[in-house]
Amino acid sequence: MTGALRQVVAFGGGGFSQESGNPLLDDYVLGLTGTPNPRVCFLPTASGDADHYVVRFYNAFRNRARSSHVSLFRRERGVPDIRSHLLAQDVIYVGGGSVISLLGVWRAHGIDSILREAYEAGVILCGLSAGSLCWFAEAVSGYQDEVNRVPALGFLPHSNAVHYGDGDRRGAFHGHLLDGMPAGFAAEDGAALRFVGDELVEVVASRPEARAYKLERRGNQVLETRLATRYLGAETPDNVVPLVRQAA
Amino acid sequence: MTARRRLLALGGHDFDRRAGNDAITDLIVELAESPRPKVCLLPTASGDPEDQIARFRRAISDRDAVPHVISLFRLGENPVDLREELLNQDVIYAGGGSMVNLIAIWRAHGLDEILRECWREGILIVGQSAGAMCWFQGGITSSQGDPAVAGGFGVLPGSICVHYLSEPVRRRSFLRAIASGELEPGLGLEDQTGALFEDAELAEAISAREGAAVWEVTPEGAGGREVELESRQLEDSRPPINGTRADILELRQTLATRASRRRASRRRPGRLD
Numbered sequence: 115m116t117g118a119l120r121q122v123v124a125f126g127g128g129g130f131s132q133e134s135g136n137p138l139l140d141d142y143v144l145g146l147t148g149t150p151n152p153r154v155c156f157l158p159t160a161s162g163d164a165d166h167y168v169v170r171f172y173n174a175f176r177n178r179a180r181s182s183h184v185s186l187f188r189r190e191r192g193v194p195d196i197r198s199h200l201l202a203q204d205v206i207y208v209g210g211g212s213v214i215s216l217l218g219v220w221r222a223h224g225i226d227s228i229l230r231e232a233y234e235a236g237v238i239l240c241g242l243s244a245g246s247l248c249w250f251a252e253a254v255s256g257y258q259d260e261v262n263r264v265p266a267l268g269f270l271p272h273s274n275a276v277h278y279g280d281g282d283r284r285g286a287f288h289g290h291l292l293d294g295m296p297a298g299f300a301a302e303d304g305a306a307l308r309f310v311g312d313e314l315v316e317v318v319a320s321r322p323e324a325r326a327y328k329l330e331r332r333g334n335q336v337l338e339t340r341l342a343t344r345y346l347g348a349e350t351p352d353n354v355v356p357l358v359r360q361a362a
Numbered sequence: 363m364t365a366r367r368r369l370l371a372l373g374g375h376d377f378d379r380r381a382g383n384d385a386i387t388d389l390i391v392e393l394a395e396s397p398r399p400k401v402c403l404l405p406t407a408s409g410d411p412e413d414q415i416a417r418f419r420r421a422i423s424d425r426d427a428v429p430h431v432i433s434l435f436r437l438g439e440n441p442v443d444l445r446e447e448l449l450n451q452d453v454i455y456a457g458g459g460s461m462v463n464l465i466a467i468w469r470a471h472g473l474d475e476i477l478r479e480c481w482r483e484g485i486l487i488v489g490q491s492a493g494a495m496c497w498f499q500g501g502i503t504s505s506q507g508d509p510a511v512a513g514g515f516g517v518l519p520g521s522i523c524v525h526y527l528s529e530p531v532r533r534r535s536f537l538r539a540i541a542s543g544e545l546e547p548g549l550g551l552e553d554q555t556g557a558l559f560e561d562a563e564l565a566e567a568i569s570a571r572e573g574a575a576v577w578e579v580t581p582e583g584a585g586g587r588e589v590e591l592e593s594r595q596l597e598d599s600r601p602p603i604n605g606t607r608a609d610i611l612e613l614r615q616t617l618a619t620r621a622s623r624r625r626a627s628r629r630r631p632g633r634l635d
Contacts, residue, residue, distance in 0.1 A: 162409025162435040187409045187460050189507050212435050218470030219463045223506070256438065 118236025121146065122269065122309045124246035126276045126301025128320050130174035131167070131210055131242055137174070138320035138346040139306050143205055143240045144178060146308075152204035156183040159219050160211030160244035163187040167209055179205075186219050197228045205238045208245030213255050213264055216244050226267055233269055243276050246307075250274035252295050254287045263290045271312055273298030278327065287329060288336040297330035305343060317343045365484025368393070369517070369559045371494035373524045373551025373576075374458075377414075377421035379603040382554030382570030384421075385596035389568065390453060390488055391425045393558075399452035402430040406467050407459030407492040410435045414457060434471055445476045451485055458491025458524075461512050462505035465496055474515050481517060494556075495522045500545050502535045509535040511544050518562055521548030526577060528553050537586035540579050550577035555593060569593035 123146070129139045144152055156171040158164060163185045175181040184199065185192050193199040200206060206229065208216075220226045233239055239249060247253035251268040254275035266274075275287045278300040287300060299307050299314065304324030308316045317326045328339045370393065375386050391399060403418045405411065410433040422429035432447060448454060454477065456464070468474045481487050487497065495501025496514045502523045503512040509532045523536035527550075539545040549557050549564075554571035557564055567576035577588045 160435075162406075162411070164409065164435075165411070187407075187463055189460070190504050194507070212437065214470045215434055215467045218466035222462050222466035 118234065120233055120236070120269075120311050121238045122233070122249045123238065123240040123306050124249060124274060124276075124299075124301065124309070125240070125242035125306045126246065126278055126324070126326065127210075127242055127303030128306070128324075129242050130170060132303065133320055134170075136320050137178075139304070139318070140174065141178075142306065142318055142346055143207070143238060146238055147204040149204060152179050153202060154179040154181050154205040154207055155200060155203045156181065156207050156209065157225075157241075157245075158183060158209045158211075159186050159225075160213060160216035160248075161209055162211065162215070164211075171207070171209070186223050186225070189223075196223075196225070197231075200225075200228050200232050201235060201237065203232065203237050205240060206232060208239070208241030208248060210241075210243030210245055213244035213247045213253055213266065216248055217264070217266060220248075229267070230269065239269070240306075246276050246301070247274050250298065252290075252298070254283060254290060254295075254300075256281055256283050256286070263293075263295060270309055272296060273329075275300040278302045278325075288338075291329055291331045291336050292334070297328070299326060299328055299341075300338075301326040314341075317341045319343050319345050320347070321345075322347065365482065367481050367484065367561050368486050368565075369481065369497055370486065370488045370556050371497065371522055371549070371551060371559070372488065372490035372554075372556040373494070373526055373574075374528070374553030375490040375556075377417040379600070381572075381602035381604055382574070382596070382598065384598045384600055384602065385570040386554060386556065386568075387421050387425065388599055389556075389570075389596055390455065390486075391422070391427045393486055394427070394452040396452045398426055398428055400428045400430055400450065401453040401455060402432060402448065402451040403455050403457060404432055404434075404473075404493070405457040405459075406434050407457055407461065407464035407496075409459065409463075418455075418457075434467060434473070444471065444473060445479075448476055448480050449483060449485070451480070453486045453488060454480055456487070456489035456493030456496065458493055460505040461492035461495055461501060461503035461514075464492050465512070465514070468496075468515075478515070478517055491524045494524055494551065498522045498548065500539075501548075502532050502539065502545075504529075504532065511535070511539045518559055519546060521545040522557075523548070523550045523579070526550035526552045536579065537588075540586045541581045541584055543581065547578075547580040549591075550579050550588065552576070567591045567593040568596055570596040570598070 158167050161167045248266050249269045252273040253264040253266045255262045255264045273295050302324045304321035305319045305326040322345045326341045401422050419429045497517045498514045500513045500521045502509050552574040555569045555574045555576050558566045576591045579586045
């Protein structure tokens, strides 16, 4: 068996949730499916299945995809067989909110193992914020008062931080790495990390200035490397930002 | 002195003006036994919807009490020390929704332990629907679609089934689960009724809607035995918005009397019915 391509696109922030009128990141994910009318299922769990969020998803994807959503707060009204529904998708799109609540609810409903199955079957997993953090081994969550280290699904063996550059996340990420957190990646709002298997293959951005970083511990220091980023708004290669290394 | 541990489990309640709901909201504020009590809503089980929060704030403010809301889904926008915040309340009200999600989320945030501490410290715990069942050994949830048994935190022994009689499928699952021993014996709570526990003992059953009752359910043979408990009747202080007006009730009564007279006059002698 050649095996399906296992893919995750992890947004630091952005897409329809945060960049109304800028469809670049969402279009990028839809483009990866290679089908003109992909099936995209939205999981708004991390927001508590907020109605306004579900409506915004449909408004954004109505004309671009065969869109659906799964609500875990109102299961009696949703799709009867969540597993077969999710396995039939081209993209599973996870919204932002609380990653701790998200993981708790998914585990309670067995969604974590269904998502693993979907991932291995080649369904593209994407999301922003909590919907990015969830795919990694560990998340740097800034959701509560302090910035916490949260064990997540571990489909990717790295750590992850989102909305990077925001508040104390950078300092907290560095601290956690020195405490033994696995090496990982941070993305700013508007930047997205595309993984095939465990490997980061590309960083794309919906804003020319958005960046992503690779972070790893070297002795008593953290090496933070700014990653080459392709701005999705222009075709010319001038927009590739050269790789710069800086010790922090 | 140890604090009195009190928990009010409600079979169905909302902070709106439907019959019985106002009276229950009055009772909650009264049970706080404090001037301008602080009442905190945890709307976790339904995903913290804005409309529920707005109704709660209005209803509590109207009663000279201080509303407070902890939204676990929006802690990023409004970070708080959960333990400190909750221990500072007079009443904590857990809203309804998905019992499975409620339990999973509270456990993930460590809130179950904090709330148990609040209960031990004498803060009145109130819960409706999923927010009522979660404190007990178990209940019947429709969180996964069809009604099914779900385990609770077990702060109190016994089981609870909410929306009793208004959701017959839920009641049937409850009776089956009690008969089979899957759930401990417990209470069936109809909408707008409640059971007040002091420590692990049922102190009082209340009903705020005419005809609505609290049922004690125990196993009996292959089924469950339901006994209606005597309830303290609560009166709405204001006319409910879905209440039936007195003149309409009178008209209904007149029509029913006339119809029964007609039936009686048509009845042939000797017929059994």
